[in-house]
Amino acid sequence: EAGVVQSPRYKIIEKKQPVAFWCNPISGHNTLYWYLQNLGQGPELLIRYENEEAVDDSQLPKDRFSAERLKGVDSTLKIQPAELGDSAVYLCASSSGLAGSNEQFFGPGTRLTVL
Amino acid sequence: LAKTTQPISMDSYEGQEVNITCSHNNIATNDYITWYQQFPSQGPRFIIQGYKTKVTNEVASLFIPADRKSSTLSLPRVSLSDTAVYYCLVVLSGNTGKLIFGQGTTLQVKP
Numbered sequence: 001e002a003g004v005v006q007s008p009r010y011k012i013i014e015k016k017q018p019v020a021f022w023c024n025p026i027s028g029h030n031t032l033y034w035y036l037q038n039l040g041q042g043p044e045l046l047i048r049y050e051n052e053e054a055v056d057d058s059q060l061p062k063d064r065f066s067a068e069r070l071k072g073v074d075s076t077l078k079i080q081p082a083e084l085g086d087s088a089v090y091l092c093a094s095s096s097g098l099a100g101s102n103e104q105f106f107g108p109g110t111r112l113t114v115l
Numbered sequence: 116l117a118k119t120t121q122p123i124s125m126d127s128y129e130g131q132e133v134n135i136t137c138s139h140n141n142i143a144t145n146d147y148i149t150w151y152q153q154f155p156s157q158g159p160r161f162i163i164q165g166y167k168t169k170v171t172n173e174v175a176s177l178f179i180p181a182d183r184k185s186s187t188l189s190l191p192r193v194s195l196s197d198t199a200v201y202y203c204l205v206v207l208s209g210n211t212g213k214l215i216f217g218q219g220t221t222l223q224v225k226p
Binding site for chain 1: 159164
């Protein structure tokens with residue numbers, strides 16, 4: 001069974017440019033997460049979807065970040081415009097959404113470098 | 116306000132048992148406490164989760180006291196391949212139900 005797929009794996013852009021990340025979760029997983037991970041730190045949740053609905057986007061900087069999960073499967077995370085401080089690894093994860101369980105399956109991440 | 120606390124790093128030798136503790140106040144009463152392992156350039160990988168007392172699977176044990184203010188991941192007989200960063204994941208109490216990863220514990224296993 002395929003795991004969580006993310007693309008691209010690496011992205012280098014100049015500040016003020018837009019960037020988008022794509023995630024394909026494990027088939028059948030209703031819950032999808034986007035995290036940001038800075039070097040030497042734990043992942044920080046940006047947004048969590050239950051099917052198509054964003055149920056927790058309280059940590060998403062909405063002035064420049066946006067996300068969508070059309071049809072409750074694939075998801076895209078966008079940054080526009082990117083800032084130097086956005087350089088980090090962006091992780092996508094999915095889970096089956098069993099009550100109380102936090103067993104998440106993570107993709108390899110997209111490493112973003114903003115110059 | 117620290118939500119979770121883990122030791123930054125730990126050293127061990129092959130064959131030893133390693134215990135990593137995460138302190139977490141004010142976590143949600145209905146959610147599991149979960150632990151992940153992460154290798155460089157990879158996403159975190161699920162190890163184990165539990166609600167109370169002790170849980171054991173083929174790779175680790177998890178000890179959770181009755182007050183659920185901490186949890187201890189136990190890795191029996193570590194090998195060099197267990198060198199990684201270990202994170203606890205909890206859900207904060209309150210209406211937000213916010214997922215919080217710890218800062219991670221870097222485990223270095225030496226031969």
